[in-house]
Amino acid sequence: MDIQVERREHLSLIEVQGRVDSSNADQLGHALTQEISNGVSRLVLDLGGVDYMSSAGLRELVTAYKRVSAQGGLHLAQPSERVVDILEMAGLDTIFKIYPSKTDALSSF
Protein backbone atom coordinates (compact mmCIF):
# COMPACT_ATOMS: atom_id res chain seq x y z
CA MET A 1 0.00 0.00 0.00
CA ASP A 2 1.20 3.49 -0.84
CA ILE A 3 -0.17 6.61 0.86
CA GLN A 4 0.41 10.16 -0.33
CA VAL A 5 -0.79 13.12 1.73
CA GLU A 6 -1.23 16.55 0.20
CA ARG A 7 -2.06 19.44 2.47
CA ARG A 8 -4.20 22.12 0.84
CA GLU A 9 -5.53 25.39 2.16
CA HIS A 10 -8.58 24.11 3.99
CA LEU A 11 -8.24 20.36 3.75
CA SER A 12 -5.97 17.38 3.26
CA LEU A 13 -6.07 15.01 0.32
CA ILE A 14 -4.96 11.49 1.13
CA GLU A 15 -4.41 9.23 -1.86
CA VAL A 16 -4.15 5.49 -1.28
CA GLN A 17 -2.91 2.85 -3.71
CA GLY A 18 -2.98 -0.92 -3.29
CA ARG A 19 -4.64 -3.33 -0.90
CA VAL A 20 -5.81 -2.37 2.57
CA ASP A 21 -6.01 -5.32 4.97
CA SER A 22 -5.20 -6.08 8.59
CA SER A 23 -1.46 -6.27 7.83
CA ASN A 24 -1.28 -2.62 6.83
CA ALA A 25 -4.51 -0.82 7.79
CA ASP A 26 -2.71 0.80 10.72
CA GLN A 27 -0.62 2.77 8.21
CA LEU A 28 -3.80 4.28 6.79
CA GLY A 29 -5.03 4.99 10.31
CA HIS A 30 -1.72 6.66 11.14
CA ALA A 31 -1.92 8.94 8.08
CA LEU A 32 -5.48 9.97 8.93
CA THR A 33 -4.66 10.49 12.61
CA GLN A 34 -1.64 12.59 11.78
CA GLU A 35 -3.70 15.01 9.70
CA ILE A 36 -6.41 15.25 12.36
CA SER A 37 -3.79 15.80 15.08
CA ASN A 38 -2.39 18.65 12.98
CA GLY A 39 -5.77 20.35 13.16
CA VAL A 40 -7.17 19.30 9.79
CA SER A 41 -10.84 18.36 10.03
CA ARG A 42 -11.69 18.24 6.32
CA LEU A 43 -10.28 15.14 4.75
CA VAL A 44 -10.65 13.75 1.24
CA LEU A 45 -9.63 10.11 0.93
CA ASP A 46 -8.98 9.14 -2.68
CA LEU A 47 -9.60 5.39 -2.95
CA GLY A 48 -9.32 5.21 -6.74
CA GLY A 49 -6.23 3.02 -6.47
CA VAL A 50 -7.59 0.64 -3.84
CA ASP A 51 -8.82 -2.68 -5.22
CA TYR A 52 -9.26 -4.44 -1.89
CA MET A 53 -10.29 -3.32 1.57
CA SER A 54 -11.21 -5.55 4.50
CA SER A 55 -12.99 -4.62 7.71
CA ALA A 56 -9.61 -3.58 9.15
CA GLY A 57 -9.56 -0.70 6.65
CA LEU A 58 -13.16 0.20 7.42
CA ARG A 59 -12.31 0.44 11.13
CA GLU A 60 -9.69 3.10 10.36
CA LEU A 61 -12.15 5.07 8.22
CA VAL A 62 -14.80 4.99 10.93
CA THR A 63 -12.35 6.00 13.66
CA ALA A 64 -11.23 9.03 11.62
CA TYR A 65 -14.79 9.89 10.62
CA LYS A 66 -15.88 10.03 14.24
CA ARG A 67 -13.09 12.47 15.07
CA VAL A 68 -13.79 14.94 12.27
CA SER A 69 -17.51 14.68 11.54
CA ALA A 70 -18.51 17.50 13.91
CA GLN A 71 -16.11 20.12 12.50
CA GLY A 72 -15.50 18.93 8.95
CA GLY A 73 -15.77 15.48 7.48
CA LEU A 74 -14.12 12.54 5.78
CA HIS A 75 -15.26 12.35 2.16
CA LEU A 76 -14.44 9.39 -0.06
CA ALA A 77 -13.44 9.80 -3.70
CA GLN A 78 -13.80 7.27 -6.53
CA PRO A 79 -13.94 4.02 -4.54
CA SER A 80 -13.82 0.92 -6.70
CA GLU A 81 -16.88 -1.29 -7.11
CA ARG A 82 -15.44 -3.75 -4.58
CA VAL A 83 -14.80 -1.07 -1.97
CA VAL A 84 -18.35 0.21 -2.50
CA ASP A 85 -19.61 -3.36 -1.97
CA ILE A 86 -17.75 -3.55 1.34
CA LEU A 87 -19.13 -0.18 2.43
CA GLU A 88 -22.63 -1.39 1.52
CA MET A 89 -22.22 -4.71 3.36
CA ALA A 90 -21.18 -2.77 6.46
CA GLY A 91 -24.03 -0.28 6.03
CA LEU A 92 -21.54 2.58 5.75
CA ASP A 93 -22.46 3.70 2.24
CA THR A 94 -25.24 5.85 3.65
CA ILE A 95 -22.98 7.42 6.26
CA PHE A 96 -19.90 8.37 4.28
CA LYS A 97 -20.20 10.95 1.54
CA ILE A 98 -18.97 9.24 -1.60
CA TYR A 99 -17.99 11.12 -4.77
CA PRO A 100 -17.31 9.72 -8.23
CA SER A 101 -14.14 11.80 -8.72
CA LYS A 102 -11.39 13.43 -6.74
CA THR A 103 -12.42 16.83 -8.11
CA ASP A 104 -16.00 16.36 -6.90
CA ALA A 105 -14.80 15.31 -3.45
CA LEU A 106 -12.38 18.23 -3.17
CA SER A 107 -15.05 20.76 -4.14
CA SER A 108 -17.57 19.25 -1.70
CA PHE A 109 -16.16 21.16 1.27
Place this chain on the structure above:
Amino acid sequence: MGELIVPGELSQIPRIQDFVRQAATQAGLSEDSIYHCQLATDEACTNVIEHGYAKFSDRPSLTLNTSLDQSFFCITIIDQGPDFNPLTLLDRQPTTEMKSSGWGIHFIRSVMDKAEYKRLDNHNYLSLYKRLPKSSR
Protein backbone atom coordinates in the same frame (compact mmCIF):
# COMPACT_ATOMS: atom_id res chain seq x y z
CA MET B 1 -5.37 -29.37 -3.05
CA GLY B 2 -2.81 -27.64 -0.85
CA GLU B 3 -1.66 -26.61 2.59
CA LEU B 4 -0.04 -23.47 4.01
CA ILE B 5 1.38 -23.13 7.50
CA VAL B 6 2.27 -19.59 8.59
CA PRO B 7 3.13 -17.85 11.85
CA GLY B 8 -0.01 -16.44 13.49
CA GLU B 9 0.80 -12.83 12.70
CA LEU B 10 -1.06 -10.12 10.78
CA SER B 11 2.01 -9.63 8.57
CA GLN B 12 1.17 -13.05 7.04
CA ILE B 13 -2.20 -11.93 5.64
CA PRO B 14 -0.82 -11.08 2.15
CA ARG B 15 0.84 -14.52 1.99
CA ILE B 16 -2.46 -16.14 2.98
CA GLN B 17 -4.23 -14.10 0.30
CA ASP B 18 -1.78 -15.29 -2.35
CA PHE B 19 -2.26 -18.91 -1.29
CA VAL B 20 -6.05 -18.58 -1.49
CA ARG B 21 -5.89 -16.86 -4.88
CA GLN B 22 -3.68 -19.58 -6.31
CA ALA B 23 -5.91 -22.42 -5.06
CA ALA B 24 -9.18 -20.71 -6.01
CA THR B 25 -7.85 -19.97 -9.49
CA GLN B 26 -6.82 -23.61 -9.85
CA ALA B 27 -10.34 -24.61 -8.81
CA GLY B 28 -11.77 -22.57 -11.68
CA LEU B 29 -13.55 -19.89 -9.64
CA SER B 30 -14.43 -16.54 -11.19
CA GLU B 31 -12.58 -13.35 -10.24
CA ASP B 32 -15.50 -12.28 -8.02
CA SER B 33 -15.53 -15.64 -6.25
CA ILE B 34 -11.76 -15.57 -5.77
CA TYR B 35 -12.11 -12.11 -4.23
CA HIS B 36 -14.86 -13.39 -1.93
CA CYS B 37 -12.66 -16.30 -0.80
CA GLN B 38 -9.79 -13.92 -0.10
CA LEU B 39 -12.00 -11.53 1.87
CA ALA B 40 -13.61 -14.27 3.98
CA THR B 41 -10.26 -15.95 4.71
CA ASP B 42 -8.68 -12.60 5.57
CA GLU B 43 -11.50 -11.81 8.01
CA ALA B 44 -11.39 -15.27 9.62
CA CYS B 45 -7.59 -15.33 10.02
CA THR B 46 -7.49 -11.74 11.29
CA ASN B 47 -10.09 -12.69 13.89
CA VAL B 48 -7.99 -15.64 15.08
CA ILE B 49 -4.78 -13.59 15.24
CA GLU B 50 -6.34 -10.55 16.94
CA HIS B 51 -8.59 -12.42 19.38
CA GLY B 52 -7.86 -16.16 19.55
CA TYR B 53 -4.10 -15.65 19.78
CA ALA B 54 -4.21 -12.44 21.83
CA LYS B 55 -3.07 -14.06 25.07
CA PHE B 56 -0.20 -16.08 23.60
CA SER B 57 3.26 -14.57 24.15
CA ASP B 58 4.60 -16.81 21.37
CA ARG B 59 1.99 -16.76 18.64
CA PRO B 60 1.12 -20.28 17.41
CA SER B 61 0.99 -21.02 13.72
CA LEU B 62 -2.09 -21.01 11.49
CA THR B 63 -2.74 -23.79 9.01
CA LEU B 64 -4.82 -23.39 5.85
CA ASN B 65 -6.01 -26.31 3.76
CA THR B 66 -7.79 -26.08 0.45
CA SER B 67 -9.87 -28.86 -1.03
CA LEU B 68 -12.42 -29.59 -3.72
CA ASP B 69 -15.45 -31.81 -3.88
CA GLN B 70 -18.05 -32.13 -6.61
CA SER B 71 -19.82 -28.92 -5.71
CA PHE B 72 -17.57 -26.74 -3.56
CA PHE B 73 -14.14 -25.23 -3.21
CA CYS B 74 -13.28 -25.29 0.49
CA ILE B 75 -10.76 -23.38 2.60
CA THR B 76 -10.22 -24.75 6.11
CA ILE B 77 -8.49 -22.56 8.69
CA ILE B 78 -7.02 -24.49 11.61
CA ASP B 79 -5.92 -22.57 14.69
CA GLN B 80 -4.61 -23.44 18.13
CA GLY B 81 -6.56 -20.80 20.05
CA PRO B 82 -9.13 -21.43 22.77
CA ASP B 83 -12.33 -23.26 21.87
CA PHE B 84 -14.30 -20.67 19.93
CA ASN B 85 -16.90 -21.00 17.21
CA PRO B 86 -17.12 -17.67 15.36
CA LEU B 87 -20.29 -18.84 13.62
CA THR B 88 -22.16 -18.55 16.90
CA LEU B 89 -21.54 -14.81 16.94
CA LEU B 90 -24.60 -12.75 16.26
CA ASP B 91 -24.52 -11.77 12.61
CA ARG B 92 -24.12 -8.07 12.40
CA GLN B 93 -26.46 -6.77 9.75
CA PRO B 94 -25.78 -3.50 7.97
CA THR B 95 -26.66 -0.70 10.27
CA THR B 96 -26.74 3.05 10.35
CA GLU B 97 -24.97 2.96 13.69
CA MET B 98 -21.40 4.13 13.47
CA LYS B 99 -19.64 1.26 15.19
CA SER B 100 -16.12 0.46 14.14
CA SER B 101 -15.84 -3.31 14.48
CA GLY B 102 -17.66 -6.63 14.23
CA TRP B 103 -18.12 -6.81 10.48
CA GLY B 104 -15.91 -9.85 9.90
CA ILE B 105 -18.43 -12.62 10.50
CA HIS B 106 -21.10 -10.70 8.60
CA PHE B 107 -18.77 -10.42 5.59
CA ILE B 108 -17.95 -14.15 5.77
CA ARG B 109 -21.62 -15.07 5.79
CA SER B 110 -22.40 -12.58 3.03
CA VAL B 111 -19.78 -13.66 0.51
CA MET B 112 -19.43 -17.41 1.10
CA ASP B 113 -22.01 -20.10 0.29
CA LYS B 114 -21.50 -22.14 3.45
CA ALA B 115 -19.38 -22.17 6.61
CA GLU B 116 -18.81 -24.94 9.18
CA TYR B 117 -16.97 -25.14 12.47
CA LYS B 118 -15.66 -28.03 14.54
CA ARG B 119 -13.34 -28.44 17.54
CA LEU B 120 -10.93 -31.36 17.28
CA ASP B 121 -7.77 -32.23 19.26
CA ASN B 122 -7.56 -28.78 20.85
CA HIS B 123 -7.74 -27.05 17.47
CA ASN B 124 -10.49 -24.93 15.90
CA TYR B 125 -11.42 -25.89 12.34
CA LEU B 126 -13.34 -23.29 10.34
CA SER B 127 -14.28 -24.37 6.81
CA LEU B 128 -15.45 -21.81 4.26
CA TYR B 129 -17.15 -23.03 1.08
CA LYS B 130 -17.64 -21.47 -2.33
CA ARG B 131 -19.83 -23.20 -4.87
CA LEU B 132 -17.97 -24.21 -8.02
CA PRO B 133 -19.15 -22.95 -11.41
CA LYS B 134 -20.92 -25.67 -13.39
CA SER B 135 -18.06 -25.79 -15.88
CA SER B 136 -15.63 -26.84 -13.10
CA ARG B 137 -17.78 -29.62 -11.62
